[in-house]
Amino acid sequence: MAQYIKPLPQITAETREFWEGCKRHELLIQRCKDCGVYRHYPRLMCPKCGSWNVEWVKVGGRGKVYTWTVAVQPFHPGFFEDVPYAVVIVELEEGVRMVSNIVDCAPEEIYIGMPVEVVFDDVTEEVTLPRFRTA
């Protein structure tokens, strides 16, 4: 594996389960055990009902592009060869949103509402990033 020089996520106690799931190529999202609402990013308390009762659920990884932009200036040396690339917010079928990239189409082909599904990118031995492809 070529040396990976882009910034890597800082894995914390709260997010470890999520990243461990990614390594197994499974998208895990937290769900409140009291009100059933999904939440992402991972955290202690349900934003809807305040419950601390939580479970991790393997979700389908299907969703739609909610909004997008195109990064043109590489503000980090790791992105010199990537620009221009799209940064999208994907809304999963479960209702939560996440920031990611679309791996299989040019920035100008991306549109709001575009159906996408998760793919996993093993960027280092420790870290796998969830990205999306057209579905």
Next chain:
Amino acid sequence: MGSIKDRVAIIGMGCTKFGENWDKSAQDMMVEAAYEAYNDAGIEPKDIEAAWVGTVNSGEVGNFLAVPLRLQYIPVTRVENRCATGTDTVRNACYAVAAGIYDIVLALGVEKLKDTGFGGLGQAYTYLNPVLSPRGAAVPMFAQVATRYFHRYGIDPMEGKKIIGQISVKSHHNGSLNPKAHFQREVTLEQVLNAPIMGWPLGLFDCCPVTDGAAAAILTTPEIAKRLKPKGDYLLVKALQIAAGPGDHQRKDDYDMIHWEETVRAAKRAYEEAGIKDPFKDLSMVELHDCFSITELVTYEDLGLCPRGKAREYVEAGTFTLEGQLPVQPDGGLKSFGHPLGASGIRMIYEIYLQNQGRAGKRQLKNPGLGLTHNLGGAEGGFIMSVAIFGPPGS
């Protein structure tokens, strides 16, 4: 809940030239702004009974202000609330006066960014929403709002870029009339549209600059103001509101990415506090937080200056130009006056102050009166928004 309306007066203000002030330290700029304000108010430094200093990056505690100004053992507090820092600094000082504890106080905001390597908005922030602004870069976050806004109202992205581009043309024009502005040159729509893209659709001229500067206000009671300034050349505080978002920005059922609820809530409370029924009719000018052109477009709607989805029509009609029905950023705004984070909120009040005294030079409005200032700090998933209203005696 009480109200601040007509309980505090601003009797002196000062503001440095904003820009790349390589030849001045933060301390130099604080002295310059404070002494302009002292002279304007006709007071001595020893008259200041307490002080508040607002800065995001440039200093830590009250001594940051007490030392350069040689304030003599009075209470001095540092305030930090992201881009709403300047306004919150004034807010803290106002409440101390309204509480009857102090007669005359100083509120000063300052930022010295250019020689720190500060590369842009968002870098200074430690808490951010890891879903919507994972590494704190402001450009993509606001760019994604632009994309979503255009989609929601059926605006072709290139058309949308032209609409927000006109906002930057307007603000650069106003800044060209302001000798204290960071940028004092006009730009054409063509230049805006052809500028390098920072994060599509936002180009270089859709973004405010990184700026050095300081601004200061002397606050007192209306009774003392009448005595010190018998000609009535002071401002009364009409409303001071802050809204801190709880993070309703993560799920499909709680956030639409085409408005900012924090602004809506703060504005509603500010209008109630000031007794404003129709902001478009009652206000004579607005200084809102145009960190990006799209931010200004969305904020027109969030402040209730135009109906939802109609900002485009107002922009195209020139409603918010200096000659329009409701001038927005008469001093050039963050876009052209510049954005030294902690100073920006007080710089906005400075324009309302100058306009009401007929001291705004080439950009002087014919009928100044109530003016609104708005700041937007932080990121999606927890903005700090301020809305404040000021007016001359009798307004």
